[in-house]
Amino acid sequence: MFSDSLIRSFTARSSRIKRIFSSISSRDFRCWETSRLVGMEVDQGQFAKDLHSSNEKSRIEDDCCVSVQSTPEIEKKFVHHVYDAIAPHFSSTRFAKWPKVAAFLNNLSSGSVVLDAGCGNGKYLGFNPECFFIGCDISPPLIGICAGRDHEVLVADAVNLPYRDGFGDAAISIAVLHHLSTESRRKKAIEELIRVVKKGGLVLITVWAVEQENRSLVTKWTPLSIEYEEEWISSSIPVPPRLSSEIFLESIPEIEDDGGSLRDKDKPRSDMDVDFRDHNEKKNSGDGKIGENQQEYFVPWHLPYHQAEINASASAIATGFARKDDKKGALVFNRYYHVFAEGELQRIVSGVANAIIVDKFYDKSNWCIVLKKK
Amino acid sequence: MRLLTHNMLSCNIKGVTNGYPLTIEASKWMAKEVDFNGDFLRNIFVKIEWKVLIEAAKVMGYTDLPVEVDSSMLNSDEFLQKFHHALLEIHVEEGALICPETGRKFPVHKGIPNMLLNEDEV
Numbered sequence: 079m080f081s082d083s084l085i086r087s088f089t090a091r092s093s094r095i096k097r098i099f100s101s102i103s104s105r106d107f108r109c110w111e112t113s114r115l116v117g118m119e120v121d122q123g124q125f126a127k128d129l130h131s132s133n134e135k136s137r138i139e140d141d142c143c144v145s146v147q148s149t150p151e152i153e154k155k156f157v158h159h160v161y162d163a164i165a166p167h168f169s170s171t172r173f174a175k176w177p178k179v180a181a182f183l184n185n186l187s188s189g190s191v192v193l194d195a196g197c198g199n200g201k202y203l204g205f206n207p208e209c210f211f212i213g214c215d216i217s218p219p220l221i222g223i224c225a226g227r228d229h230e231v232l233v234a235d236a237v238n239l240p241y242r243d244g245f246g247d248a249a250i251s252i253a254v255l256h257h258l259s260t261e262s263r264r265k266k267a268i269e270e271l272i273r274v275v276k277k278g279g280l281v282l283i284t285v286w287a288v289e290q291e292n293r294s295l296v297t298k299w300t301p302l303s304i305e306y307e308e309e310w311i312s313s314s315i316p317v318p319p320r321l322s323s324e325i326f327l328e329s330i331p332e333i334e335d336d337g338g339s340l341r342d343k344d345k346p347r348s349d350m351d352v353d354f355r356d357h358n359e360k361k362n363s364g365d366g367k368i369g370e371n372q373q374e375y376f377v378p379w380h381l382p383y384h385q386a387e388i389n390a391s392a393s394a395i396a397t398g399f400a401r402k403d404d405k406k407g408a409l410v411f412n413r414y415y416h417v418f419a420e421g422e423l424q425r426i427v428s429g430v431a432n433a434i435i436v437d438k439f440y441d442k443s444n445w446c447i448v449l450k451k452k
Numbered sequence: 453m454r455l456l457t458h459n460m461l462s463c464n465i466k467g468v469t470n471g472y473p474l475t476i477e478a479s480k481w482m483a484k485e486v487d488f489n490g491d492f493l494r495n496i497f498v499k500i501e502w503k504v505l506i507e508a509a510k511v512m513g514y515t516d517l518p519v520e521v522d523s524s525m526l527n528s529d530e531f532l533q534k535f536h537h538a539l540l541e542i543h544v545e546e547g548a549l550i551c552p553e554t555g556r557k558f559p560v561h562k563g564i565p566n567m568l569l570n571e572d573e574v
Binding site for chain 2: 147189190191210212225230231232233235240242
């Protein structure tokens with residue numbers, strides 16, 4: 079449990095940060111990236127208020143002192159911790175196989191080694207029985223779910239794959255890169271995918287698009303105006319230790335209805351997790367800074383109370399990572415997304431040596447690209 | 453973790469140039485039967501660092517792999533069976549993978565390696 083006093087005590091600026099939780103190994107941080115969220119609707123309790131109370135505006139420099147492979151705060155808080163907390167529920171909603179991904183995998187030659195970077199619950203692992211899949215994800219609970227299905231998996235970071243060069247015949251990155259919060263990290267992840275496949279190997283990348291087919295969906299998202307500060311400061315909210323993966327490994331039967339979303343199981347959709355029940359949710363109000371080029375969002379995930387593990391949920395609420403929605407009987411988490419604009423993937427790839435584009439398309443609100451390693 | 457996966461894994465700590473292969477420390481391992489697929493084995497053979505596979509299999513007590521190999525052996529069913537067993541049927545359940553340059557240990561727990569780096573390693 080994280081007391082209010084503990085949280086408040088962590089506001090001082092200091093030149094080096096030490097983790098205060100003894101349950102994780104002590105680390106010396108070279109730099110600590112903090113996101114200042116401006117223009118975000120305040121309904122997240124003290125946590126949100128602290129984050130956007132500052133009026134500082136300093137531009138990000140992607141290539142500052144922080145290593146591109148260092149995980150920024152916003153990803154720790156609004157990607158890693160969220161997926162850890164929602165893993166079993168998230169997994170139960172990830173069953174539909176997207177036809178475009180299926181086609182890519184089925185077209186690979188027999189005996190191919192396929193590397194799935196950011197495999198989530200392992201939905202595509204083993205999809206083509208002629209191929210050998212190796213999956214990795216940054217979330218231990220999600221990987222635990224994969225391993226429970228006897229897949230070859232490991233816990234690793236897509237921005238820094240622990241693979242030697244050129245081993246894979248193909249690689250896939252399905253709905254992953256939009257969780258990376260800087261362009262240099264997104265580019266690095268693409269470079270890693272290219273690096274780990276053989277010469278001539280193929281890479282399929284899919285990401286959420288700015289141009290959503292269902293425009294009303296976007297109104298349920300919280301637009302963000304993110305100004306990063308990369309300097310030697312402490313976060314005002316400490317990052318709780320990653321919760322033990324044991325907590326999340328209870329089996330939850332695969333269900334069609336996650337407690338509210340009207341998803342047709344037989345119709346594959348893009349990897350989205352919208353709760354269509356909430357038609358009364360306020361439209362997100364921008365403060366003038368949010369414009370038509372909006373690409374940064376918090377996208378809610380509703381974790382029904384009966385699916386939530388009690389201790390993990392309590393700490394999530396206490397630290398501001400989730401809020402309760404009694405009306406829906408769910409905890410609401412926010413996931414960070416950088417949705418991609420048309421042409422953005424191509425633009426980034428053009429800066430990646432030895433990658434050529436062999437296909438690019440838009441499908442079900444996702445931008446997709448197929449690369450070949452030269 | 454199968455030895456096929458281990459054959460690919462490398463230490464990615466910043467600045468490390470000699471992070472492959474990772475030494476296996478295994479406190480628990482097991483053999484799990486896998487369907488034999490000769491075509492798959494013939495295809496993957498070229499990717500495998502053979503010495504690394506031999507050393508890894510030795511840690512788990514499997515010493516039947518020939519030291520010297522060439523592609524003609526892929527016609528031998530006996531060889532393929534041994535290759536199959538070492539590559540796909542031996543599972544490291546508990547232990548660690550050790551970087552040859554830094555000594556850093558990456559834990560393997562319930563068959564899953566955790567290759568995440570600490571902040572000071574990126």
